Amino acid sequence: MGKIQDADGAIGLVPIITQIGAEPALEAIQPLEQNNNARPACFKNTFQEIMFVLTATMAIAMGSVLSGSITVTSSLIAEDLNMTTAELTWVSASSSLAGGAFLLFFGRVADLFGRKSLFVASLFLFSVFALVAGFAKTPISLDVINGIMGVTSASTIPPAVGLLGVIYEKPSKRKNAAFACFSAGNPLGFVFGTMFGGISASLFNWRAAFWLQAIIFLIFTLIGLWAIPRDTAATEPLNMETLKRFDIIGVFCVVFGIGMVSAALSLGETAPHGWTTNYVLALLIIGILLMVGFVFWDTYFKYPLVPMKIWKDRNFSLVLVILMLGDMAFAPGSFFISLFMQKILNLSPIHVAVRLLPMVIMGLAANIFAGLVLHRISNKKLMLTGALAYTMATVLLVLNRADSSYWAFCFPSFALFVIGADFQFNVANMYVMSSMPSSQQSVAGGIFQTASKICVTIGFGVCTAIFNSVEEKPTLSGFWDTATQPYTATFLFGVASSALGLILVPLLDIGTQGGEKQD
Template sequence: MAVAMSSFLSGSVTVTSSYVGADLRSTTAEITWLVTAPSLTSGAFLLFFGSIADLFGRKTLFVGSLFLFSIVCAGTGFAKSGLTLDILTGVLGVFSASAVPPAQGMLGVIYKRPSKRKNRAFGAFSAGNPLGYVCGTILSGLAAKISNWRASLWLLAIVYFVIALVAVFTVPNDSTAKTKLNRETLKRLDLPGTAMTIIGIGMFCAALREVLRRAILCLGSDAPKGWKTPYVLVLLMVGLFILAAFILWELRYPYAMIDMSIWRDRDFSLLLITMCLGFIGFQIVTFWIALYFQVEQRYSSLDTGVHMLPMVIMGLLANAFAALIQHRVSNKLLMAIGALAYLLSFILAAAQRKGDSYWAFSFPALCLCVVGADFQFVVANMYVLSSMPAHRQSIAGSLFQTLSRLCGALGYGTATAIFNAVKRNPGKFGYYKDNAFEPYAACFWFAAGMAGVGLCFCPWLTVGTQGGKAAVEKDGVGKGEERVRVQEGEL
């Protein structure tokens, strides 16, 4: 539920945005920033809270984040203006960022050795990322239908208040050593690097989210400039420059937030590249197909959630299956299956036209899409945490989550540019002639291209099973040392 927090909130505000606009008489900018603010703040603060959790303790930060998220969520339901709602959802994104790194770090410390039980635990944990959005759309759509949009936020507050209470009594105490706040600790906190990640990621994602906002405006009579807007280009370029400066800083700073030598591990790099390429398409398909249902098919928020329901069911099955066989089947094969599922999903989504059968195209596309996400998340997440020492587990988790957020923002922005270009200049002949689905299909073909590139990387992976019998591997930092992974109960 911690890792689902951000996507759960995004799904909730997405399906209720029309109700919010009508009730608060919000501007289009206020409505679209309502959707984008949580993801923006969450992505910007993940690495910072990963460092905080590793240095000062994980359980207190974790439980406190759950409670604060619940309290602010309840207060957000009483907002009287669109601007207030935007600010409060941005704050909720910060609390979701502060909950994920300590949660993932505690799991990494509790399950120190790879094992079948660790695979199951992380399979359950990874399920939150792809499933949170769909659960948010369904539950919030139902709450808004029965009562109003405020009820969807209050429902979310109740859910996470209960989760916080359960966490107080069931989450084990953090046994890792805590650091006292002093000058040495401030050096280890890497404040310059932290500032660069927050500002750089924030500006980069803000630019891409603004492009997305303008694409939604294009669905109406207005046709804004999108990528050509001066401040969008400035935000994008400055954000990229700061992120590049962060990488150079981390290579030289003795107390670096991220040990950049970890990228010398070929499997580490290839796993994250493959996962990122697939996740770019995952975000595109889940957003644009939901938008297609609402704009072109005229589905209500609840109907849209119901049509997205196959993702929830298949996601639960795929996560359980991957976790149960991860110690028996080569993880290279699981990554390849995930990449192939992505590719088939995006091709099916792109091959349909307005008026075609939901069961022939959208249904299998949604099912295969979440299979790809779950298989790759389980494998990559486990490998990333196994490559980091116990005292860096939270920063390892936040690195994983930050990359997925950046890929999502990049996918949104690129697909938006494609959508706008095709909508302005539709094809005059061919398969999509005079069909309203053409700009959506263009986005899905781009996603298929990304998944195809990701599939090409899979043959170069050498990662085997994780959590099975003892195996000797390189330590993943390019220094030649060896580490032994031991099956649970073997010592």
């Protein structure tokens, strides 16, 4: 376990971030030039490096842990607070909506004013609001608090990504391993959230699930104060010139544009007059206009929030679109199959969590494998494998009924879901981070995570509308019983989304990433 690389060049996830007898720590945040695989000089010892990567992983896991915890306790929350299905999905969707709207804003803040302070403060604030969420008494208060937790999650990811991108600047197997650990936080955070939520809710109640999150992230706040290296990247003074470079108009357009469009998609089905309700149409139209305005503004602005020229890279655009289509199948699919097990199969949160356990095991294995092969196997093949896994997973959920065997349908579906998520997330994350300079690493992370958050919000909005429509008028084949049909309809949407991503994969042209010699 003390070796970085064996004779065949094989690497492992934990061994990669472990090196005995490395050079003494220095102040500069950069890898040693003599050996890209050496421990970065900013770390005093190997343990500090491991704890930093783990803390960064918890940053991206933050929103997923929250979503997983809510997913497995959703029926208890709905019963206690007397919530409808639409209100219940808003508990999860509100954090994704808020997170997606503010990610680019906080990416710019981190790049201009410093990363470590924003990182640590965000971990602490998430802990505080998780504590507050446990005392919520009404559906609207819980929705609002979860939205605020989504904002704190959005303020944590860009500085974490930015620090990783600067510390592991040069392509190397060590960088692959660090980013594989980081990428694991997204799918595994969801699964561990279900485990934590299921256990705490079974022992106490659903409120304990939020309090447990508060404790966990308070601990990582303290760890982060010590483990996160001092950010030596150049920061900007707060003056008029900096405000110009901050792209205030671009931030305004993207924050309110994404927020309004996401809100319209989430509210459309439950509004008094559906999609024709005045405020739904107003939110949708104004939101779209703001997003179009953002594209035009940043195309010509001297200091754009998002350099529009990056979209000319076909692979960059395709990787994000394929990732988004997969996420639109994964997040709502995971939510509604968990709700199915609670509502239709009458399983307790702890029993639901146990049935989701394959996601943990397969997720760990998939991320270790990704860290080993990103520099060896064509990443196009990894994206193809991920898209196939997503499609097969959703097809299995479509075929699942109330009397179906868990081992025949749900078990393989859960294993395939995380293979799809881990493979695609690793490839997309590495490609996006490599597409922008070190001075914009936090913004790069913001672009990547914004795309993911937006598609989750859209997926929840569409699936909620489908669920309510089919629940009111079950029109599917007699193959499914009436109670199962609304859930099946949401999984059919997942099949369509993941299959579209599968169709787009052949258009990619990506070789290996992270090796000394890249295709």
